[in-house]
Amino acid sequence: xxxxxxxxxxxxxxxxxxxxxxxxxxxxxxxxxxxxxxxxxxxxxxxxxxxxxxxxxxxxxxxxxxxxxxxxxxxxxxxxxxxxxxxxxxxxxxxxxxxxxxxxxxxxxxxxxxxxxxxxxxxxxxxxxxxxxxxxxxxxxxxxxxxxxxxxxxxxxxxxxxxxxxxxxxxxxxxxxxxxxxxxxxxxxxxxxxxxxxxxxxxxxxxxxxxxx
Numbered sequence: 001x002x003x004x005x006x007x008x009x010x011x012x013x014x015x016x017x018x019x020x021x022x023x024x025x026x027x028x029x030x031x032x033x034x035x036x037x038x039x040x041x042x043x044x045x046x047x048x049x050x051x052x053x054x055x056x057x058x059x060x061x062x063x064x065x066x067x068x069x070x071x072x073x074x075x076x077x078x079x080x081x082x083x084x085x086x087x088x089x090x091x092x093x094x095x096x097x098x099x100x101x102x103x104x105x106x107x108x109x110x111x112x113x114x115x116x117x118x119x120x121x122x123x124x125x126x127x128x129x130x131x132x133x134x135x136x137x138x139x140x141x142x143x144x145x146x147x148x149x150x151x152x153x154x155x156x157x158x159x160x161x162x163x164x165x166x167x168x169x170x171x172x173x174x175x176x177x178x179x180x181x182x183x184x185x186x187x188x189x190x191x192x193x194x195x196x197x198x199x200x201x202x203x204x205x206x207x208x209x210x211x212x213x
Contacts, residue, residue, distance in 0.1 A: 001154035002100050005210060006147060006176075008138075008162030009105035009112060010045055011184030013087055016115070017042055018080040023073035024056055030068055031057070042185045046164040048106040048131040073111065078118040084183060087203040091124055097211055100151050102127035104144065106137045106166065127151070138166040141174035148174065159210055165194040179209055 010016045017038060024044075025035040036056070044055040053066045095101050102125045105112045109130030116122040127147065134143040144160060147153065153176075160171025163184030168191075171178035180196035182188040183203070191199055198209040 002152050002158075003098065004100045004102070004148065004151055004153040004158040004176075005094050006102060006104050006144060006158070006160045006171075007091075008160075008164070008167045009103055009107060009115075011163035011186065012161060012167075012181055013083055013103065014081055014115065014119075015084055015184075016081040017045075017185065019073070019076045019078070020045065022076050022079065023069060024052075026072045026076075027053075027065065027069040028056060031061075031065065033057070045185055046106060046166050048137055049108050049111065070111075074114065077111065077115050081115060082119065083121065084203055087206075088121065088124065090203045090207045093207055094210055095124075095126075099210070100126045100153070102129070102147070104129050104138065104147065104160075106131040108132050138162075139169035139173070141170050144170055144174035144176060148176070161200075161206055163191070165190070168194040168196045171196075179206055181206065 007013050021038050021041050024041050028035060044052050050066060053069050054062055057065050091101055107130055109132050112128060112130040129143060131137040134146055136142045148155060155175040158176040159179055160167055160176050161179040163181045163186045168178045168180050178196040179198045179200050180191035180194055181200045182191050183201060200206045
């Protein structure tokens with residue numbers, strides 16, 4: 001059986017908040033609404049693009065708003081987005097220890113794939129899945145269970161790493177170990193409330209927990 005490390009995308013691997021804020025506020029402007037602060041928009045991330053846009057607008061025009069946001073986001077998806085410092089080295093070090101390493105995001109698969117390709121890091125990963133690749137999104141354990149099945153994963157030596165309770169709950173319910181990261185979009189007290197097995201304040205701490213386990 002294989003050891004698997006499953007990473008969330010936004011707020012865990014990629015610092016994408018600047019481009020999300022730009023696209024969100026450009027979209028709000030097109031609908032005659034004032035901009036929202038970064039911290040507010042950051043709190044909307046984690047449940048997929050539909051929920052994100054619903055939170056941005058809280059209106060009944062979701063289809064048009066969603067279409068406009070996707071257009072804006074695709075235009076700016078890699079303007080300032082980049083991997084967190086040290087995270088790609090961590091990925092390589094984990095892979096060198098015979099881990100299968102991949103991504104499970106609630107972001108749609110086309111946007112997930114696009115940003116990874118534009119940053120030229122798609123090839124680092126053994127698998128990449130978005131929120132529309134499975135019947136349910138995180139916090140459902142179904143995506144993780146499907147990944148474990150596909151790659152013959154050992155639950156006891158596999159990990160879900162993320163910056164939200166969605167990641168941690170999905171991992172716990174799937175029976176894998178969980179690492180909550182505090183350098184992403186969620187504050188440490190929120191991560192602690194989710195009760196992950198480990199808390200990482202830097203990407204290097206992720207490696208320490210996985211490799212030393």
